[in-house]
Amino acid sequence: MNTNDHGPLGARSAYPQHYDASLLFPIERAAARRELGLDPAALPFGGVDIWNAYELSWLDGRGKPQVALGQLRVPAHSPRLVESKSLKLYLNSLNQERIGSADAVQELIARDLSAATGAAVTMSLVTADQFAAQRLDELDGECIDALALDIDDYGPVRPAYLRSDGAQVAETLVSHLLKSNCPVTGQPDWASVRIDYAGAAIDRAGLLRYLVSYRDHAGFHEQCVERIWCDLWQRCSPHRLSVYARYTRRGGLDINPWRSNGAERCRNPRGARQ
CATH class of the missing domain: 3.30.1130.10 (GTP cyclohydrolase I, C-terminal domain/NADPH-dependent 7-cyano-7-deazaguanine reductase, N-terminal domain)
Structure with missing residues (x-):
């Protein structure tokens, strides 16, 4: 993988019409960590990258659009991160895809992101009936x-x-x-x-x-x-x-x-x- 190639981030993009996991563009973490003097195989920290997706939609089994908020958790020990615009394009590839249930959407996205990053990514959805319960909550300290x-x-x-x-x-x-x-x-x-x-x-x-x-x-x-x-x-x-x-x-x-x-x-x- 060419770590100097940042994929679609700086390029004009045609938005996908069909589901396409190949749109995800992984970037190796190791080079940036070595610049900090870190051994990628023995990190002094753990952690997670939490991605919140506010523009998530798909079609149900009868073709009716569904919307949700999504939360992805990518472990810090994963060998790769995913370039942000490629993730946006990937999520947009679900817009016209018929998927039977919200659980199936979660499973699909978690599977594809896990494959791209090289570690187990978790995915959870906040569906439209739960929107009213969402609250702002600033960092404590x-x-x-x-x-x-x-x-x-x-x-x-x-x-x-x-x-x-x-x-x-x-x-x-x-x-x-x-x-x-x-x-x-x-x-x-x-x-x-x-x-x-x-x-x-x-x-x-x-x-x-x-x-x-x-x-x-x-x-x-x-x-x-x-x-x-x-x-x-x-x-x-x-x-x-x-x-x-x-x-x-x-x-x-x-x-x-x-x-x-x-x-x-x-x-x-x-x-x-x-």
Whole structure:
């Protein structure tokens, strides 16, 4: 696989009229992880990439259109991620496909994504009769965005801003100021990020400056979160660390990577910007 070829992301595309699993375009994770000094076979973290699909439709057995929201969970240990536009095209290939039940839709998408990523992907649907029960729910934690700072550094990424002192804490910090850019199209990607850790207290001003230094950084969502996790781990030496970014949607999809060296399960709170 040519990891420098990002498939349909930067190209004009004809939208499919029939189901086609070959539209999925996998990208190997290993090269980006090696750039961070990680051994892809022995990662220091676990986690998941949560994809929310807001434009999901198919035909029932009698040809009547059905709509739903979809949640995909791709394990962080999977050898491959899937390029976002290819996933959109794949999901759109279901629009005119007759599928007998919502359960069959879940099984089909989970099967195809598992094959593309090389790991067991889970798929769940929120059907139309459940829409009214959906709620907004922001990331929990203490927001650091109100810190009074003069900032004039927007890249490249500056791990040197990260530092900690001897005071031992367990805390959860949140910022809504994370922005990076798509490495193929250059379009901006916007996110809120939650950092939960235990260890020497992280300097909050330095952390905010560090997050803002991603403003001109080109990287896929998953790679940005893994870079943040690695920089915090190396510079601040916490003994427990999780990093969770909630990115705004594009093309009916949002991508929300979570990396942690703990055993907790990641929630899927839909924020106001999503």
